Amino acid sequence: MRTNLTEYRRLEKEILAGTALEQHKRQRAYKVNLYTTEALSIGVASSDYPGFDIVLTDLDRGNVYIMETKSIGVASSDYPGFDIVLEGMVDGYIQSIAHKPDIRQLIPETEMPTENILYERLKSYFENLDIEAKISKTKEVLGHFEKYPPSHNKNLVLGALEYIVVALRKIIDVKLPKQVEVYDYISDYLNTISSIVSLSPEEFMNKNIFDLESLFRKIELFCFENKLLPKIDENNINLENFLYD
Amino acid sequence: MDFDLSDYSKVVYDTNCIIYYRLNFSISCHRKKIRLTPKEFHIVDRITSQFLNKNYEIHTLRIAFDEIFRKGIATIIEEYLTEKYPNLRKGGFWIAMRHFEIKVTESIQELKNKAWFFILEHSPPPDLLQKIRNFYRSLPNSPAKQRLIDKNKAAYPDDTDLSLIIYSQTIGSPLLTNDRDIYDFKAELKTYSYCTRIISLSTLAHNSFS
Numbered sequence: 221m222r223t224n225l226t227e228y229r230r231l232e233k234e235i236l237a238g239t240a241l242e243q244h245k246r247q248r249a250y251k252v253n254l255y256t257t258e259a260l261s262i263g264v265a266s267s268d269y270p271g272f273d274i275v276l277t278d279l280d281r282g283n284v285y286i287m288e289t290k291s292i293g294v295a296s297s298d299y300p301g302f303d304i305v306l307e308g309m310v311d312g313y314i315q316s317i318a319h320k321p322d323i324r325q326l327i328p329e330t331e332m333p334t335e336n337i338l339y340e341r342l343k344s345y346f347e348n349l350d351i352e353a354k355i356s357k358t359k360e361v362l363g364h365f366e367k368y369p370p371s372h373n374k375n376l377v378l379g380a381l382e383y384i385v386v387a388l389r390k391i392i393d394v395k396l397p398k399q400v401e402v403y404d405y406i407s408d409y410l411n412t413i414s415s416i417v418s419l420s421p422e423e424f425m426n427k428n429i430f431d432l433e434s435l436f437r438k439i440e441l442f443c444f445e446n447k448l449l450p451k452i453d454e455n456n457i458n459l460e461n462f463l464y465d
Numbered sequence: 466m467d468f469d470l471s472d473y474s475k476v477v478y479d480t481n482c483i484i485y486y487r488l489n490f491s492i493s494c495h496r497k498k499i500r501l502t503p504k505e506f507h508i509v510d511r512i513t514s515q516f517l518n519k520n521y522e523i524h525t526l527r528i529a530f531d532e533i534f535r536k537g538i539a540t541i542i543e544e545y546l547t548e549k550y551p552n553l554r555k556g557g558f559w560i561a562m563r564h565f566e567i568k569v570t571e572s573i574q575e576l577k578n579k580a581w582f583f584i585l586e587h588s589p590p591p592d593l594l595q596k597i598r599n600f601y602r603s604l605p606n607s608p609a610k611q612r613l614i615d616k617n618k619a620a621y622p623d624d625t626d627l628s629l630i631i632y633s634q635t636i637g638s639p640l641l642t643n644d645r646d647i648y649d650f651k652a653e654l655k656t657y658s659y660c661t662r663i664i665s666l667s668t669l670a671h672n673s674f675s
Binding site: 369374375378380383452453458462463 | 539
């Protein structure tokens with residue numbers, strides 16, 4: 221999942237980079253033949269990569285994901301040194317990878333707004349996340365630690381978990397590409413907190429939660445900078461912003 | 466009041482008194498204010514002003530100061546908000562708790578920069594600690610002692626409270642406390658010279674020093 225999120229972040233950065241070339245790429249999807257040498261593997265893309273059919277791994281680029289794959293075959297003698305040719309659709313982002321020297325690319329034949337591809341992929345991505353399940357899990361952990369005696373750690377962690385429930389609700393409502401990043405941090409936070417639910421109340425009270433707090437600060441900062449939620453420790457804070465069902 | 470401020474130049478604060486001194490924050494919700502300002506804040510604020518006007522030093526122990534951050538603040542604000550704002554439990558309670566925990570923590574940390582506030586690294590001798598535990602054990606049964614046992618699962622206060630009692634006696638200064646483990650037994654402690662003077666917040670509610 222982490223690789224997928226990284227992929228989306230890179231994609232978003234690429235699109236937002238703003239150069240003329242990138243703007244041009246943003247407007248198009250390309251039909252290409254990808255030639256590769258020393259291909260390590262070719263296989264069906266996993267469900268973690270919605271919208272992609274094929275994953276191709278080679279020494280230079282690592283994994284390259286391709287959609288609307290039409291054919292895979294042995295490269296002709298016109299392309300000496302290459303083993304495999306793969307015909308399919310790639311978007312502007314993959315296209316930029318395809319400019320590397322060992323890829324011979326045909327002239328684009330098909331145009332397709334990349335925003336649509338991106339939107340469809342994100343839509344599919346969020347549908348696969350099952351955010352409701354994550355909210356349920358968060359509330360379950362919250363209920364677990366609520367039974368613990370009062371402590372500094374309890375207040376920080378439970379406050380963070382309540383905040384995360386609200387943040388997840390915002391992600392469901394809005395579904396913007398930038399929110400993939402905060403979802404990534406939230407997943408890390410919940411994974412980390414899951415590893416300490418077995419601590420006794422005394423152990424929990426004395427645990428150094430610097431890592432958790434560091435992660436939560438990233439979540440909070442991201443939500444704050446993207447106007448999703450205020451920071452909890454702001455002066456004149458309004459609790460209404462954090463209410464949830 | 467049974468003593469004059471000019472009798473001393475220092476006063477020892479227990480954990481709760483330090484927390485109450487900085488417990489004055491609020492947040493908004495549905496156009497209303499949720500105030501974290503218990504009545505004890507006003508008492509400690511008033512008496513601290515009087516101490517400072519007389520150039521008192523305010524002392525506490527490292528062990529007490531650390532306990533404030535570990536669980537002291539959390540215990541007081543959870544109890545206060547649960548009792549005062551029960552509807553908060555329906556949503557946003559822990560957001561409010563986190564907000565207040567951070568604000569109060571920052572505020573208490575600022576005390577370290579005050580010229581009149583001292584945190585002492587004082588560890589009472591183990592034999593003295595044991596002696597005062599034995600003293601508590603020897604006290605006759607009473608509702609106060611039973612409450613002490615129920616709370617601490619022992620017939621004596623925890624080491625932080627005992628250390629504060631001993632330290633205040635060591636420097637010959639009064640101990641300001643809101644802890645019944647201490648002030649319920651102040652007459653006995655005084656009789657056996659385990660303390661210099663115990664000042665309980667409850668007795669200050671309607672009084673002031675001269």
